[in-house]
Amino acid sequence: MTIAEKILAIHAGKSSVSPKEIVDARIDYVMVNDVTGLPAFEVFEEFKASSIIENTVLIQDHYVPNKDVASAEQAKSMREFAGKYKIGNHFDVGRGGVCHQIMIEHGFAAPGRLIVGADSHTCSYGALGALSTGIGSSEAASAMATGELWFKVPETQKFVVDGKLGKYVMGKDIILHIIGDIGVSGSLYKSMEFYGSTIESLQLSDRITISNMAIEAGAKCGIIPPDDAVFNYLKNRVIGEYTPVYADEASEYDDTFEYNAGEIETMVAKPHLPENVVPASEIDVEIDQAYLGSCTNGRIEDMRAAAEILKGRKVHPDVRMIVVPASKSVFEQALRERLIEVFMDADAYVAGPTCGACLGGYMGVLAEGERCISSTNRNFIGRMGHKDSEVYLANPAVVAASAVTGRITDPNDLESS
Amino acid sequence: MVEKCIKGRVWKFSDNVDTDQIIPAKYLVTGDRRELAKHAFENVRPEFADDVREGDIIVGGKNFGSGSSREHAPRALLGAGITCVIAPSFARIFYRNSINIGLPLVECDVDAEDGNVLAVDFEDGKIVNADTGDVYTFPPLPDFLMKLLDVGLIENTKRKLKGTNG
Ligand code: SF4
Numbered sequence: 223m224t225i226a227e228k229i230l231a232i233h234a235g236k237s238s239v240s241p242k243e244i245v246d247a248r249i250d251y252v253m254v255n256d257v258t259g260l261p262a263f264e265v266f267e268e269f270k271a272s273s274i275i276e277n278t279v280l281i282q283d284h285y286v287p288n289k290d291v292a293s294a295e296q297a298k299s300m301r302e303f304a305g306k307y308k309i310g311n312h313f314d315v316g317r318g319g320v321c322h323q324i325m326i327e328h329g330f331a332a333p334g335r336l337i338v339g340a341d342s343h344t345c346s347y348g349a350l351g352a353l354s355t356g357i358g359s360s361e362a363a364s365a366m367a368t369g370e371l372w373f374k375v376p377e378t379q380k381f382v383v384d385g386k387l388g389k390y391v392m393g394k395d396i397i398l399h400i401i402g403d404i405g406v407s408g409s410l411y412k413s414m415e416f417y418g419s420t421i422e423s424l425q426l427s428d429r430i431t432i433s434n435m436a437i438e439a440g441a442k443c444g445i446i447p448p449d450d451a452v453f454n455y456l457k458n459r460v461i462g463e464y465t466p467v468y469a470d471e472a473s474e475y476d477d478t479f480e481y482n483a484g485e486i487e488t489m490v491a492k493p494h495l496p497e498n499v500v501p502a503s504e505i506d507v508e509i510d511q512a513y514l515g516s517c518t519n520g521r522i523e524d525m526r527a528a529a530e531i532l533k534g535r536k537v538h539p540d541v542r543m544i545v546v547p548a549s550k551s552v553f554e555q556a557l558r559e560r561l562i563e564v565f566m567d568a569d570a571y572v573a574g575p576t577c578g579a580c581l582g583g584y585m586g587v588l589a590e591g592e593r594c595i596s597s598t599n600r601n602f603i604g605r606m607g608h609k610d611s612e613v614y615l616a617n618p619a620v621v622a623a624s625a626v627t628g629r630i631t632d633p634n635d636l637e638s639s
Numbered sequence: 640m641v642e643k644c645i646k647g648r649v650w651k652f653s654d655n656v657d658t659d660q661i662i663p664a665k666y667l668v669t670g671d672r673r674e675l676a677k678h679a680f681e682n683v684r685p686e687f688a689d690d691v692r693e694g695d696i697i698v699g700g701k702n703f704g705s706g707s708s709r710e711h712a713p714r715a716l717l718g719a720g721i722t723c724v725i726a727p728s729f730a731r732i733f734y735r736n737s738i739n740i741g742l743p744l745v746e747c748d749v750d751a752e753d754g755n756v757l758a759v760d761f762e763d764g765k766i767v768n769a770d771t772g773d774v775y776t777f778p779p780l781p782d783f784l785m786k787l788l789d790v791g792l793i794e795n796t797k798r799k800l801k802g803t804n805g
Pocket residue numbers: 283284320321322341343515516517518576577578580581598599
């Protein structure tokens with residue numbers, strides 16, 4: 223069995239499962255955020271359930287601090303729900319950050335676990351060897367009430383990346399390269415598993431970026447076999463015990479894709495699909511905004527990559543750069559390392575953790591015709607604002623280099639100029 | 640109960656219709672179907688909310704419903720009176736959400752234009768385009784999902800809770 227098959231089999235109490243089989247499986251954690259929470263709470267009340275599973279996590283991140291009265295009401299409903307059912311795992315403003323970063327930082331995500339979240343990028347925890355996947359609000363409520371959910375066992379695709387990455391090439395570029403190759407529905411309903419020397423050499427933050435964007439290829443999950451990088455990260459962090467799960471030698475894969483890391487450059491996904499990928503060096507487009515943040519690339523390692531480029535430089539006068547560390551602890555670490563100072567000296571605007579601009583919610587929304595280079599994961603029509611605005615996806619180093627020149631720029635070209 | 644046979648007017652969409660197109664993020668401050676329906680497809684088909692009629696059908700391209708997990712998307716379509724979405728493939732969370740809240744989906748590659756009338760028979764797995772006369776077949780949903788669609792996730796969960804709680 224593959225990793226996804228094994229995790230589902232274990233949680234369904236079966237000795238084996240096969241692709242396309244539908245199983246009822248026990249879930250380890252269920253998470254909702256402030257947007258998907260409200261509909262889930264309403265549905266939960268309809269069940270008249272006598273209890274809620276202990277492993278419920280509530281995270282305020284999309285529209286907080288509240289952008290208007292409606293979002294304030296929404297956030298309030300989460301507070302009230304947390305109070306009524308005595309849910310300790312409630313991360314409100316000032317204590318948390320972007321939901322997926324919190325799920326990882328606070329030790330909810332761990333190898334071998336089956337985790338669902340009412341947010342599509344729940345697949346991020348695959349980087350720690352979990353099977354985690356996005357679900358809807360009603361089924362999140364159902365999972366909170368019963369501790370179980372139905373799953374269709376996915377087919378698994380194997381992705382092998384070998385070799386050494388070039389300078390400024392990050393996890394983001396690997397996943398953009400893969401999506402550019404297989405397309406936005408290249409892994410529809412499937413589990414992606416990542417292998418190879420390049421993946422093994424990546425720091426955890428880059429692996430999380432890869433798993434985070436599995437959904438951008440349509441996948442159910444994107445799993446990386448856990449190793450010491452994961453076990454060390456989880457020391458003194460993980461809640462409870464966990465058991466790593468690995469694929470059998472004789473696993474059956476739907477397909478295998480092989481890539482040479484040396485051929486992967488810093489990449490940019492042009493509007494309006496993450497599959498519209500070109501090397502950053504081959505695109506020359508003026509930008510109005512540069513955004514560094516999100517569950518894709520808002521970690522301390524991403525802040526470092528951008529600060530390295532911005533240090534001693536200024537953001538181009540015609541560009542607004544917005545920096546949003548993905549969580550309270552990323553923010554604190556960036557302060558300690560004086561990265562926030564680097565950003566502010568460069569004239570970037572730094573804000574506390576929120577999803578805000580990433581989904582065109584508030585705080586960084588684009589006007590008609592404006593273009594943004596962004597470290598996020600989606601460049602759909604109107605994703606960050608006006609329907610005629612444009613989002614270009616890239617890694618944090620490319621975002622920083624582009625902020626400096628005012629045009630989409632490969633950081634390697636910045637050095638030589 | 641979901642009807643076994645429906646007939647409706649087509650709204651045609653292309654490939655990769657994402658949930659941001661179905662319902663833009665700025666309206667995600669309510670879970671109410673009718674309220675959400677007022678803004679369905681606002682950025683890409685501004686006339687949709689006003690012109691859509693009870694019983695209409697959406698025919699999409701591949702990977703329909705990609706993007707965010709927002710259940711608000713199928714809720715907005717139900718609120719608009721859509722009775723079925725037909726597409727060669729669906730994004731998986733949209734698929735789950737739709738079945739769970741009782742919006743039937745059909746995986747089938749159908750040639751149809753805006754305004755064509757389609758008849759869909761869920762049990763027999765048959766679609767007829769009344770304007771062109773073309774007939775299409777599709778494998779009906781697996782039993783488990785058919786039942787879920789029929790009963791609805793909420794009722795299904797209630798039954799389960801009763802069962803386990805004695
Ligand atoms: S940062 Fe963006 S992609 Fe991540 S959870 Fe928030 S809105 Fe979604």
